[in-house]
Structures are given as C-alpha cells and as structure tokens.
C-alpha cells in the first residue's frame with residue numbers, strides 16, 4: 001500500500017537510519033509498500049526515511065531503454081556500505097522529498113556497494129552511470145542528507161527562494 005512521503009523542510013529527513021536486524025515478513029511488507037509509494041509518485045529511487053522509517057533500506061528501479069520501470073530490475077538495498085568509489089560525475093538530481101526542484105550534483109562516477117537483500121543475503125553491486133548516482137543519492141538519505149545540501153552557497157540560495165515560491169503555488173496562496 002502507498003505510504004505518505006515526508007518532504008523538506010521536515011526535520012525527520014535529517015534523522016540517522018539504523019541498520020536492519022530482522023529480515024522478516026514485516027520487512028518484506030514494508031519493502032512492497034515502499035515500491036508502491038515510489039511508483040505511484042513517479043520516483044526511480046526511495047529511502048525508508050522518506051516514508052518516516054529511520055531504517056537503512058533503499059530501493060531503486062531505473063527505467064529501461066523503452067523508459068519502462070520493470071519490477072524485475074528493482075533493487076532492494078539494505079544496510080549498504082560503499083567499499084570502493086572512483087571518479088567524479090555531475091547529474092541533475094531530483095528527490096520525491098524535494099518536489100519540483102532539480103539541480104546538478106557532484107557524485108563519484110563509480111561505486112562498489114556491499115549490502116543485504118530482503119532475505120539477509122550478502123550482495124555486492126558495482127554501479128556506474130545513473131545507477132551510481134541513484135545509489136549515492138539514496139545512501140545520503142540514510143545519513144540524514146538531502147541533495148540540496150551538496151549545492152554551492154549561491155545555488156542553495158537560489159533553491160531556498162525557488163522552493164518557497166513552489167510551496168506557495170502549491171498552497172494556492
């Protein structure tokens with residue numbers, strides 16, 4: 001089922017997420033609810049803190065060449081650790097918790113991540129391109145960090161001004 005998404009400037013997004021210890025039915029149901037929420041909101045990545053659960057859980061479902069998000073491609077990443085990182089890349093990021101705002105962010109070009117799957121099995125992911133950006137963006141959420149915190153001072157000022165306007169438009173005030 002769909003869960004409500006916490007949006008900036010809600011303080012809960014700054015919480016540190018705790019490691020998952022029990023790979024049980026409750027976790028599996030939560031992962032399915034995260035998926036429903038992400039797809040319903042047109043997202044390609046979502047961290048548990050964005051639905052108010054401070055757990056080290058993130059999901060990523062990148063569109064394929066036809067722009068379709070196949071569930072078979074869904075990545076469920078639990079208790080991730082970056083074990084290798086290399087290079088530098090820039091990508092215009094967006095976030096379901098910062099609706100309507102997109103900015104170029106600097107990330108590692110490639111990352112190797114060790115993590116657990118929904119059954120607790122150790123997995124290793126070597127990511128580049130959009131997947132590498134998505135993994136880093138979502139792992140920042142687990143540390144209570146949003147992509148807007150990586151902006152330069154001037155671009156952060158631009159964001160604050162723009163975001164206030166977007167929020168006002170939303171409230172129709």
Ligand SMILES: CC(=O)Oc1ccc(/C=C/C(=O)NCCc2ccccc2)cc1OC(C)=O
Pocket residue numbers: 041042043044045046091092093094095096098099100101130133134137138
């Ligand atoms: C108005 C609004 O909310 O726009 C959106 C903003 C962000 C998003 C989704 C962002 C998202 O999935 N980010 C995951 C992290 C990520 C960022 C950059 C590259 C890879 C992974 C969806 C939006 O909704 C629509 C209809 O496009």
Ligand SMILES: [Co+2]
Pocket residue numbers: 094095096097137138141
């Ligand atoms: Co995000």
